[in-house]
Amino acid sequence: MLYYLIVCRSLTFAQRTAAVLGRAGIPAAIRRTPAAIAERGCSYSVKLSQKNLSKALVILRKVELTPRQIYITEADGSYREVSL
Amino acid sequence: MIYLDAAATSLQKPVSVLRAVNECMRSCASPGRGDYPAARRAGQVLYECRQEAADLFGANAPEQVIFTVSATHGLNIAIRSYVRPGSRVVISGYEHNAVTRTLESIPGVNVVSVSGKAFDTEGDRCAFEQAFKTVPDVVICCHVSNVFGYILPVKEVADLCRERSVPLIVDASQSAGILPVSLQELGASCIAMPGHKGLLGPQGTGLLIVREGERLMPVLTGGTGSESRLQTMPDFLPDRLEAGTHPVAAIGGLSVGIRAVKSMGRERILSHERRLIQQLERALKGFEMVEVLGPEREEDRIGVLSFRVKGQDCEEIAGMLAEKGFALRAGLHCAPLAHRTAGTLETGTIRVSLSPYNTEAELAAFVRTLGKILQK
Numbered sequence: 309m310l311y312y313l314i315v316c317r318s319l320t321f322a323q324r325t326a327a328v329l330g331r332a333g334i335p336a337a338i339r340r341t342p343a344a345i346a347e348r349g350c351s352y353s354v355k356l357s358q359k360n361l362s363k364a365l366v367i368l369r370k371v372e373l374t375p376r377q378i379y380i381t382e383a384d385g386s387y388r389e390v391s392l
Numbered sequence: 393m394i395y396l397d398a399a400a401t402s403l404q405k406p407v408s409v410l411r412a413v414n415e416c417m418r419s420c421a422s423p424g425r426g427d428y429p430a431a432r433r434a435g436q437v438l439y440e441c442r443q444e445a446a447d448l449f450g451a452n453a454p455e456q457v458i459f460t461v462s463a464t465h466g467l468n469i470a471i472r473s474y475v476r477p478g479s480r481v482v483i484s485g486y487e488h489n490a491v492t493r494t495l496e497s498i499p500g501v502n503v504v505s506v507s508g509k510a511f512d513t514e515g516d517r518c519a520f521e522q523a524f525k526t527v528p529d530v531v532i533c534c535h536v537s538n539v540f541g542y543i544l545p546v547k548e549v550a551d552l553c554r555e556r557s558v559p560l561i562v563d564a565s566q567s568a569g570i571l572p573v574s575l576q577e578l579g580a581s582c583i584a585m586p587g588h589k590g591l592l593g594p595q596g597t598g599l600l601i602v603r604e605g606e607r608l609m610p611v612l613t614g615g616t617g618s619e620s621r622l623q624t625m626p627d628f629l630p631d632r633l634e635a636g637t638h639p640v641a642a643i644g645g646l647s648v649g650i651r652a653v654k655s656m657g658r659e660r661i662l663s664h665e666r667r668l669i670q671q672l673e674r675a676l677k678g679f680e681m682v683e684v685l686g687p688e689r690e691e692d693r694i695g696v697l698s699f700r701v702k703g704q705d706c707e708e709i710a711g712m713l714a715e716k717g718f719a720l721r722a723g724l725h726c727a728p729l730a731h732r733t734a735g736t737l738e739t740g741t742i743r744v745s746l747s748p749y750n751t752e753a754e755l756a757a758f759v760r761t762l763g764k765i766l767q768k
Contacts, residue, residue, distance in 0.1 A: 317618060317619070317628055317631075318455070318616075318617075318618045318628060318630070318631045319435050319439075319617065319618070320438075320439065320442065320454060320455045320630055320631075321455065323435065323436075323439040323454070324439075324454060324455070327439075338432070338435075339427055340426075347621075348619040348621050349618075349619050349620030349621035349622065350617055350619070350620040351618055351619065
């Protein structure tokens with residue numbers, strides 16, 4: 309299944325991001341950022357379904373939690389950065 | 393044992409705190425490192441505690457809550473971030489060695505300790521105003537004296553700092569969980585506090601509440617579980633100031649301790665402790681040999697009281713009380729500056745400090761026992 313990953317700089321930011329989205333009724337799961345896209349080393353990401361991204365971005369901007377990077381999964385399992 | 397040393401640590405904790413520590417010990421792995429259930433649980437424990445603390449201490453976001461091992465640790469981070477060799481630092485006349493020794497360790501710092509007449513809020517406010525005639529680089533002020541329970545005019549000091557854009561470090565070691573402490577309202581740069589006193593958490597916990605946008609320097613460097621390729625500490629909070637594995641079980645206990653304080657009600661705790669300390673003060677003043685030290689007005693004090701006995705060594709009196717089952721502390725309480733301000737540096741004092749769990753009957757027993765000791 310294709311999904312988006314919002315890459316967060318720390319676990320705390322990922323937790324806050326997931327909490328804000330959860331309160332808005334958007335399912336968001338925290339997971340380790342895949343090594344292939346973790347440019348600076350370890351980090352956490354928030355996983356979102358495709359249909360929820362635009363609504364999620366609006367909500368996150370409102371609380372000044374603008375994501376640093378967002379990736380989408382490709383059919384071959386790789387990740388492609390999405391320009392914001 | 394009757395425990396009267398809550399200003400050192402709150403020995404009696406809610407049962408829910410003990411349960412939380414136990415539960416975390418059994419179920420939490422290292423937070424912020426792995427992606428398996430026990431690691432996620434640990435991360436959740438930390439996040440919940442940050443949220444509880446942010447809510448209680450007026451921080452906008454959980455990342456402004458930094459876990460430390462003690463108030464001393466938090467004060468070290470804050471002081472070493474703002475104070476440079478040659479800085480002019482204004483401090484209150486009641487600071488703990490956690491502040492004064494740390495300042496002493498930075499070469500060439502000009503420390504200006506200000507105080508009016510002892511335990512005089514208005515005098516202290518004027519003394520700070522006077523000290524601002526030359527604008528300081530940093531101001532450090534404890535909210536409450538750990539020796540005398542005296543509440544300093546920290547709000548007025550914060551106003552002075554805000555008007556002149558001077559960083560303010562507040563030591564809330566004795567006030568957190570008892571008095572209102574709000575980062576937003578004070579506008580302080582940061583507020584340091586222990587987790588094991590008024591917040592009823594385990595020892596080995598502390599919090600540093602940091603204003604948004606402040607760039608503090610870590611006193612510990614190491615792994616954070618973030619940006620691991622980089623050989624410098626992350627530039628964002630809380631990771632920048634939290635190297636190494638967190639004491640998750642203790643933090644889990646602290647989280648529940650904060651919830652317990654919220655549920656008991658900070659105002660109720662304060663009014664209970666004030667009522668008891670007033671009763672104790674009246675009783676102690678009935679002994680001719682006893683000199684009670686501290687503010688006159690009830691509203692200037694929390695549940696901490698210092699006294700000394702004419703012609704008697706304070707440590708010996710505390711020792712005799714300990715033999716009779718009373719746990720309290722005598723001496724200088726790691727705050728020689730406060731004793732100098734109060735004129736008790738040569739003798740020290742005996743300190744009674746209360747928690748929400750103390751009762752009238754305990755203090756009545758204390759007064760009876762002290763009376764017997766004094767008759768000997």
